[in-house]
Amino acid sequence: MIEIDGSYGEGGGQVLRTSLSLAAITGEPIRIAGIRAGRKKPGLAAQHLTAVRAAGRICNAQLRGDALGSMLLEFIPGSAVQAGIYTFDVSKAQEGGSAGAIALVLQTILLPLALATGNSQVTLKGGTHVNFSPTVTYIEQVYLPILQRMGVEAQVKLGAWGWFPQGGGEIELQVIGGTQLGGINLLERGELQQVRGIAAVTELPSHIPQRMANRAENLLREAHLKVRVQTLREKGVAPGAGIFLTAEYQNSLTGFGGFGRLRLSAETVAEIACQQLLEFHYTGAAVDEHLADQLLLPATLASQESQYQVAEVSRHLITNAAVIEQFGLAQIRVNEADKIVSVKSLTS
Numbered sequence: 001m002i003e004i005d006g007s008y009g010e011g012g013g014q015v016l017r018t019s020l021s022l023a024a025i026t027g028e029p030i031r032i033a034g035i036r037a038g039r040k041k042p043g044l045a046a047q048h049l050t051a052v053r054a055a056g057r058i059c060n061a062q063l064r065g066d067a068l069g070s071m072l073l074e075f076i077p078g079s080a081v082q083a084g085i086y087t088f089d090v091s092k093a094q095e096g097g098s099a100g101a102i103a104l105v106l107q108t109i110l111l112p113l114a115l116a117t118g119n120s121q122v123t124l125k126g127g128t129h130v131n132f133s134p135t136v137t138y139i140e141q142v143y144l145p146i147l148q149r150m151g152v153e154a155q156v157k158l159g160a161w162g163w164f165p166q167g168g169g170e171i172e173l174q175v176i177g178g179t180q181l182g183g184i185n186l187l188e189r190g191e192l193q194q195v196r197g198i199a200a201v202t203e204l205p206s207h208i209p210q211r212m213a214n215r216a217e218n219l220l221r222e223a224h225l226k227v228r229v230q231t232l233r234e235k236g237v238a239p240g241a242g243i244f245l246t247a248e249y250q251n252s253l254t255g256f257g258g259f260g261r262l263r264l265s266a267e268t269v270a271e272i273a274c275q276q277l278l279e280f281h282y283t284g285a286a287v288d289e290h291l292a293d294q295l296l297l298p299a300t301l302a303s304q305e306s307q308y309q310v311a312e313v314s315r316h317l318i319t320n321a322a323v324i325e326q327f328g329l330a331q332i333r334v335n336e337a338d339k340i341v342s343v344k345s346l347t348s
């Protein structure tokens with residue numbers, strides 16, 4: 001049984017999710033204590049509990065401690081990961097529903113399913129565009145295309161937008177099994193080709209996405225970036241608004257978003273997203289701070305070494321590297337001066 005200290009480093013949900021993915025893939029039982037000890041409300045929240053149950057379901061794991069607020073979990077895989085048709089609903093994990101980010105549940109089970117024998121189809125319900133987590137747009141336009149270059153064949157289809165706090169979003173994930181993961185080299189990003197954006201609302205008037213799109217296009221053009229923002233007005237369980245920008249470089253991708261809220265103008269929402277994108281653009285780095293920690297897991301499972309240059313070495317990155325190293329699967333080096341991450345599998 002591998003003992004994981006959930007309070008280590010960042011002490012957040014990623015320690016748990018990475019451990020779940022690796023336990024499902026390797027079949028190693030794990031015990032995690034101090035789950036999310038670094039957070040104001042520690043223990044398993046709806047999104048984490050859904051990730052635990054989803055990972056448990058695909059490898060028939062025996063679970064102890066899978067309850068809301070639990071800070072201790074035992075996860076004992078009962079079989080190899082089974083490809084199949086699954087539905088996981090974050091809102092069902094908590095009375096009164098939840099907008100917990102389904103992208104984080106997706107990231108927990110994606111690689112186990114991609115490495116399993118057979119294809120899978122997973123319906124995920126909850127929050128699709130939630131601050132402080134990858135949005136489904138980021139998954140679709142940044143995370144999956146980069147993983148595709150490592151051999152992962154998966155697609156998401158957004159069925160319904162789900163914002164904080166009501167959720168109510170839905171996606172469908174298709175995963176082709178039997179993947180052989182290869183390494184990735186993202187040391188140079190190359191020239192910016194274009195910025196693509198989506199300015200979206202649910203249950204709000206059409207001038208809002210139009211104003212977000214106009215402001216973003218004007219700001220990015222002033223900075224001499226080629227940009228096109230599409231507007232969308234959809235039905236939803238509640239009002240919501242946001243703008244999601246993807247910068248496409250010759251050899252890399254990155255994405256940033258801004259979320260609407262009461263008394264925040266549509267223009268300000270666009271400015272928030274543009275500012276993050278421009279900050280990243282001016283670093284010259286190939287990989288954004290978030291993809292940096294998310295790439296560690298696929299790189300660990302790849303047969304060749306991966307190397308990438310990041311905009312920022314975050315605590316998430318350092319923490320995730322330490323969690324992965326506990327499984328003894330890869331050697332991870334983070335050069336803080338050059339901001340270069342190298343991941344070398346110890347099993348291939």
Ligand SMILES: Nc1ncnc2c1ncn2[C@@H]1O[C@H](COP(=O)(O)OP(=O)(O)OP(=O)(O)O)[C@@H](O)[C@H]1O
Nearest residue numbers: 012013014015036039132133134135138290293294
């Ligand atoms: N704007 C963003 N774009 C893409 N990914 C993001 C963004 N913000 C955060 N992330 C990613 O979301 C993940 C959040 O992990 P974290 O450990 O903070 O867990 P959590 O489950 O959200 O909960 P908590 O922080 O409440 O424990 C990280 O992989 C991080 O890189």
